[in-house]
Amino acid sequence: MDTKKRYERPVITKHYSGFMNKIGTSSFSKPKKDIDGVAVTDLVEKFGSPLFVISEKKIRQNQRNAVRIFKTRYPKVQFAWSYKTNYLNAVCSVFHQENSWAEVVSEFEYDKARKLGIKGENIIFNGPDKSRNALLKAIKEKAKIHIDHFDELYEIIELCDTEKLKAKVAIRINMDVGVYPKWDRFGFNYENGESWQAIKRIITNKDLELIGLHTHIGTYMMSTEAYRLAASKLAGLARSIKEQFDIVLEYIDLGGGFASHNTLLGQYLPAEEVIPSIEQFADAISSGLFELNFKNDELPLLILETGRALIDDAGFLISSVLANKRLSDGKKALIIDAGVNILFTGFWYKHKITPAQDCGLHTEESAIFGPLCMNIDVVRESITLPLLKKGDKLIIEYVGAYDMTQWMQFITLRPNVVMIMEDGSVELIRKSETLDYISEMELLPLKLSLK
């Protein structure tokens, strides 16, 4: 019913002979004009551009799927939401409502989880940096502390002794599971016997109770076999602990690291075709754990700290075209209002980028740059897109993980974040920053004041 056809600037396309098939291909996805039924134009009109959009429905769906997949393969499963992946209060709360615990790696994240109402015993405290104060708090609140190194272990022993406390702890273990580079900077190494030393050290201490083992073999893992190996090595350790010390561990934590459906830079095939499904990861882990041969009611709880795979596809970034340019080599370039300051994962991924309005059939190879006046602000070196003009909207997909935690306030301010609720309503969950907000922490020495 359009009264006036959309104007599209002329384009010259070089012909390549011999490669066409008779059907032809469409090199970009169909326009995505809405997110969970809410029109992109309405969202931008109300909340501006750029704009992060999170789908509550998708988060819940992902979490429930993952729970179903693991619980039908292993009897006792608990998910812990990896805060660093996305610690917006609204996002964490959705996961907590779905019965996820919290997995934190700093005192800041720990306090954040406590403030959201998570009990100490439902917080897994990971990471190499836990201050004395944080450890004391965590011990008192019965959090599950995953010890990363001997110095931390000594500090806990000393704290328990001086403060007359008892602590429930687990240790993080790193191991060779055939994935390189090895992640051996976190936790105690399995192959060189350090982990066994740490286990013995904990068990022989009267104030400490060893309740679990933890490993996190890497991130964006594309091999399920690595998980089977990791699970089986931890199971072996748990069995040795049972045989030698008659201690039945409460849990085994396999960490996270399942790859999401984002394609890495430099990866040739699209992620959908090479990334194993969560089912395959779960199959590998459960088959590794069943090597435990524990009695049914002594089976340890399986804890998963899955982050990325549960949130990535629930996040969208709406962005507007600021300008079209032609570079010195004749290649087209597009400048958009979302740069690497808010799209940190642009350094890792070839995001799926989809136009948000109808467009013609012609496409053009172009680079996408962000709005920053910095050479590094490259959203994509090269992508095939239809012809866009100033003001047109693009949706950058799969941005739920890490972008809203690793983003930076640089050159410009960070935008609004909204959540599309299950019932289709839209809630603002983080307001765009203002100058006052940014300046709040700053102090100006009096003699420097211009006023």
Added chain:
Amino acid sequence: MKLQTLLNESILMFIDSILYSYAQIFFSNRRWLGAIILFVTLLFPTVGLMGLLGVIIANITAAILKFDQSKIKSGFYGFNGILFGVAAGYYYELSFFMLMLIPVFLIITFFISAVLEHYLAVAFNLPGLSLPFIFSLYIFIIFLTNYSNIQVHHLNFPYDNIFASLPIFIKNYFKSLALIVFQPSVFAGILLSIGILIFSRVLFVLSIVSYSLSAILLTLILPVQAEQLAILVGFNAILTAFALGGVLILPSPKSFLLVLISTLIVVIFAGFFHRLLNGTLLPLLVLPFNFIVLFTIYSLKFRKEQSELELLYFAPGSPEENLYYHQNRKNRFDRFKYFFPELPFFGEWFVSQGFDGSYTHKDAWKYAWDFVVVDEKNSQFSNEGNQLTDYYCYKLPVSSPLDGKVVKVASSIPNNEVGDVNLDKNWGNTVIIDHGEGLFSAASHLDSDTIKLKENDYVLKGDVIGLCGNSGRSPYPHIHFQFQLTDKIGDKTYRFPFAHFIEKREDKLIARSFDYPDENSIVQNIVIHKTIKKAFGLRLGDKITLQCSINEKTFTEEWEVKVDIYNMLYIENNNHETAFIYLTDKVFYFSHYLGGKSSALYHFFLLAYQVPLCYHANLEWKDQYSLSQLTGTSIRYLTEFFLSFKNFIKAEGSFKYLERDEKSDSFIIDNKIELKGTGVLKSFKKTMSGQIKINGDGEIESFHFINANNSKFNATLTSNNGD
């Protein structure tokens, strides 16, 4: 000091053994009823004193000879002594000679009762009743005929004159009751009938019905009429009714009918014995009662089906209490089986076909289940559902429901494409496990070439036996599961329940025991929660101290976990009150409680009546209470006049795990007990409620209970195993 308490204890035991012996005469275990009967026998003092002498000698003899203390205390040996004593005092004038002779015969009575009770119990599993007393009394009477100077006398009860205006029919009722203790007096009968009324409405009704019927039948059948015979027949009828209508057989409409028939037989046998003993010196006494009760009970044991006219082997109290106890036990535990199977998978599954299903579970194969996995939208697959891998359940582990030995494995039948069926190999890849005692389970349509088990392998409950597949007559991936009685693939199904599982009904989670998952329901296993299991996994020797209060009154109570000779675990408190525990692998139960209704143990018994050893917020379950275990049911006493026909009040507990409190790390079990009337008492309703709090270390931290009368009970743990 120690000697003093020891002495006190033995005096207490001595008095108890006397009172319980008296109470036994009316099949009761209430000391106060024993005291009333003792008082009644003393209305004619020489008779009463001889009875007292009887019980004392019997019990002392038993104690000196080291018979079982608890049996002595219960009055088991004493009551025949009482009967002999009162009979001797009733028939004969007391003289120095008699006073010398009676104790000797009391000892003889004791021996006869010890022998007879034991013999009847071992040879026929029958109670001895008052046969020992009859034997020894006959010996006594015949022995005394050696002497010519022994005086037989008749008793007069002058104070009975005030009841002269009562109709003879009513007077004879009271006299019949009182003749049981050889006091054929109206006054004595009135006292006894009040005692019986308070003890048991069922027995009271039975006494009136059986007496009235016997009186009517007597006039219809027996031509010889004498007041003495009417009373004798009446008292035999009453005793017979007590035994068959409530004490040895559970009260029910059928047992009531049995009482009516037995009354007729009592009249006939009274006539028979009356004639048989005619011309001898021997009195009729309780001969008809003993004879009829013993042969009726004995003959009932040979029935093929014992479900009606149930014989009581364990009788904790009055007929009412016995009935409540047995009904309750039946409601709660009758469906329990020797095996405790769990669902053969992990996580939540959907029952796509249940018993008598619409597709293939028919005829001999109707007791089977098909299980699949569904998502939130109730769909079994993602994408189009035209590939096996689209199905959520495809290649999920299938586990063994019980320990057992693998007896048959079919593992190389290929999976069908979606929509195809293999009618050649109907059952597809199948694992059959022998669980012992003739029970087998079969899981079918498993994935091809992934079964690692071989025949003769042993598996444990919960071990993975294969993966869900699509082999055999299976158009889409699912598990077909059935119990059967042989090791044959495709054998007919056997109806056998799963022990404990959780059903998701709308948004509710409901724990069910020994039940059958329904078609279209979503079910999962109970997965043990360490903290809950620690709290309820009471072990022998555990000691717990609690600080308690009822309203404003405070006290301390100590518990210890013990085990009895039947290997039943129980908790005993410092007042020797006990609560018996029944612990399965996944659920904690209290089976019954003996003691007062104000102890911490009593309230804990009510609150932790059934506890699944898992934790899900808002998990709900229900259980039935026995009325006699609850307070605040005075209306129940009225309904008990009709208890042989109908139980008018039901007591049900609704349990729930509350959502966990964010501030503390405790788990709370909430329980609401409702007493509800049925039929004419529909409007009757009483509620009591309470909660148990379990702390993060797996201890029962505290519990509280609000009774129907609004009294508040509170208990807090002060020490656990001496900590």
